Amino acid sequence: MFRTLFKRLGIEHEVDIQPPEEKFFSGIVGYSDLKKLFMRSIISKEPSHILLTGPPASSKTIFLLQMMKGLDNSYFTDGIGTSGIGMVDYLFEHPSTKYLLIDEIDKMKKNDQVALLNIMETGILSSTKVRKTRQLEMSLWIFATSNSLDDLSKPLKSRFLIFYLPEYKYEEFVEISTKLLKEKYKIEVRTASKVADKVWNELNSKDIRDVLKVGKMAKHEETDLDIDWLIHTYKKYAMREGHETEVI
Ligand SMILES: Nc1ncnc2c1ncn2[C@@H]1O[C@H](COP(=O)(O)OP(=O)(O)O)[C@@H](O)[C@H]1O
Ligand SMILES: [Mg+2]
Structure with a gap:
């Protein structure tokens, strides 16, 4: 009702109708459905993974x-552990951590995977180093990614709610x-969709x-011919031999 009213008054665009998960x-x-589900998990009383x-x-x-x-008390780490301090040490030093974000969990060290398994099972983080055992009770939500599930142990997989994101279709x-090129590099829709189509x-x-790599190089006033030229040149010098998707 209000929407119609605001529309009539011509101030529709000023009304904040975005659901919280879209903002977040x-x-x-x-x-949109997955964003909503993530939000549910974030605000749930019990940890979910x-x-x-x-x-x-x-x-x-x-x-x-x-x-x-967007979240206080969150900690992001990549599976390879390039962030320096180990994940378990970090958690002991920051016991108020609530959201543990692990990118490429399949690349994580085996002993970290075991620690993770324990905490998901018991809510207790434990580590033993040179005859010294440390333990810490934690309420930890774990969000992780993995390109493939092959290298993850069955018990670890079973602790997670697993979502598979399929490859994008052409329209998506x-x-x-086009949205990203506009936002990041102010490239107008027609040029952006041409870049996407060519890629x-x-x-x-x-x-x-x-798309972003090509878009970055395109000039604002880019003509179709110049985009064709960029794509043609990338293609000409692209990696071959089974690397077809890594052309640039
Ligand atoms: N749905 C999307 N919305 C916004 N950006 C996206 C989307 N999908 C892919 N991207 C862009 O593609 C790139 C790769 O995304 P990323 O999350 O790193 O992929 P993944 O971790 O699945 O390999 C990023 O630069 C990101 O901005
Ligand atoms: Mg990734």
Whole structure:
């Protein structure tokens, strides 16, 4: 009712009708149902754990990054542990951590995986180093990603609610690409959808990162011919031999 009224008054755009999860995950295009589900998990009383899996560039990592940005008491770590201090040590030092965000969990060290399994099972973080055992009771929500599930142990997989993000269809790919190119590089829709189309059809890539790489190079006043030239040149010097999707 109010919407109609505001529309009549011409102030519809000033009304904030965005659901909270859309605001929270505003950097992600689409997946409205999944955003809602994540939000439910975030605000649930009991810890719940979600694992996102699927092909590269299906937005798994941005889900975690958006949570890192929006949640106090969160800790983001990549499975390889490049962030320096080990995950278990970090948690002992920051016992108020509530949301643990693990990118590429399949690459995580085996002993970290065991620690994780324990905490998911018992709510107790424990570690033994040189005959010294430390234990800490924690209420921890775990959100993780993994390109594949092959390297994850069965018990660990069974602790998660697992969601598979399928590859984008052409229309989705173009929609996401155009929104991102507009937001990031102020490229207008017609040019942006041309870049997306060429990346999909000529570079045979379904990776949005490739669109962003080409888009970055395009000039604002880019003509179609220049886009054709950019794509043609990338293609000419692209990696071959089974690396068709890594053309640029
Ligand atoms: N649905 C989407 N909304 C916004 N950006 C997206 C979406 N899907 C992919 N991207 C973009 O594609 C790139 C790869 O996303 P990322 O989350 O790192 O993929 P993954 O972790 O699944 O390999 C990022 O630059 C991201 O901005
Ligand atoms: Mg990723």
